[in-house]
Amino acid sequence: MKIKRAQRYGFCSGVRVADIKVRRFAAKGGIGAILGQVVHNERVVEEMEKLGVRTVHSLEEVKEPVVVFSAHGVPSSYHEKAKALGLEILDTTCKFVYDIHKESRKALEEGAHLVFIGDPSHREVVGYTHDLTQSSYHVIASLEQAAGVDWRAYGSIKIFYQTTLNAEEYEPVARAIEAANPRTSRADTICYATKENQEAAMKLAMDGEVGVVIVIGGKHSANTRHLFEICSKLKPCHLVQGASDLEIAWFDGAGCVGITAGASTPDYVIDEVEKAISLL
Numbered sequence: 010m011k012i013k014r015a016q017r018y019g020f021c022s023g024v025r026v027a028d029i030k031v032r033r034f035a036a037k038g039g040i041g042a043i044l045g046q047v048v049h050n051e052r053v054v055e056e057m058e059k060l061g062v063r064t065v066h067s068l069e070e071v072k073e074p075v076v077v078f079s080a081h082g083v084p085s086s087y088h089e090k091a092k093a094l095g096l097e098i099l100d101t102t103c104k105f106v107y108d109i110h111k112e113s114r115k116a117l118e119e120g121a122h123l124v125f126i127g128d129p130s131h132r133e134v135v136g137y138t139h140d141l142t143q144s145s146y147h148v149i150a151s152l153e154q155a156a157g158v159d160w161r162a163y164g165s166i167k168i169f170y171q172t173t174l175n176a177e178e179y180e181p182v183a184r185a186i187e188a189a190n191p192r193t194s195r196a197d198t199i200c201y202a203t204k205e206n207q208e209a210a211m212k213l214a215m216d217g218e219v220g221v222v223i224v225i226g227g228k229h230s231a232n233t234r235h236l237f238e239i240c241s242k243l244k245p246c247h248l249v250q251g252a253s254d255l256e257i258a259w260f261d262g263a264g265c266v267g268i269t270a271g272a273s274t275p276d277y278v279i280d281e282v283e284k285a286i287s288l289l
């Protein structure tokens with residue numbers, strides 16, 4: 010079976026740095042707990058637990074001396090809360106996420122109403138919005154939601170995107186807000202790593218030789234799901250977390266298999282899936 014990998018796939022720089030920081034911490038005997046998954050990948054989470062850094066879902070659950078903030082970032086108030094609880098912080102927040110925190114704070118100080126296009130329950134978006142007063146922002150996930158707001162009520166509007174969104178898919182949402190209020194500007198916050206992985210995935214799925222595409226990544230990873238959505242519009246496509254999810258029937262008459270992976274998928278999982286396909 011011929012296998013082609015997308016030109017760009019897998020860990021982005023932010024996740025790679027977060028992963029390295031936590032592993033170094035564990036290797037030095039550090040005892041800590043990660044608030045939320047360090048990256049959205051169940052395999053990485055399991056591995057971290059084996060290294061002695063378990064995942065928790067609230068600061069109150071942390072019994073260890075150190076709390077790890079993941080690449081997605083946290084609300085600023087969590088830093089103060091962690092200190093008040095006597096916890097040390099290992100901060101692995103991606104620098105691009107910090108840029109959005111800074112830029113949105115600045116826009117707010119300048120009097121803009123903030124719009125975050127994305128999933129309101131995604132931890133990155135919670136990080137941006139948790140500390141804001143409710144009247145100062147909207148989180149918009151669809152065109153219908155955008156149509157339900159009277160945008161003319163705001164003096165100016167600044168749009169931010171959750172970093173891992175598919176830009177094209179949400180373009181109509183941004184346009185609808187701009188059309189309703191001409192004093193709207195956008196911050197270009199879709200991450201380059203996401204864009205590059207998405208473009209490469211589309212190119213792979215468009216490749217005439219590729220009969221089926223396998224997207225590798227965590228079930229809860231937003232960017233992995235976006236890669237799956239892009240590829241499945243063009244070719245038969247399957248999302249797997251690892252080699253054990255592969256089904257032989259998917260490859261019947263496929264000839265050539267395309268492989269891509271989400272930004273939170275470790276290299277060894279990609280290698281493992283590729284090897285399993287090559288042995289089919």
Ligand code: SF4
Nearest residue numbers: 021023103105172200
């Ligand atoms: S996808 Fe981009 S913004 Fe998100 S963690 Fe990775 S490098 Fe940072």
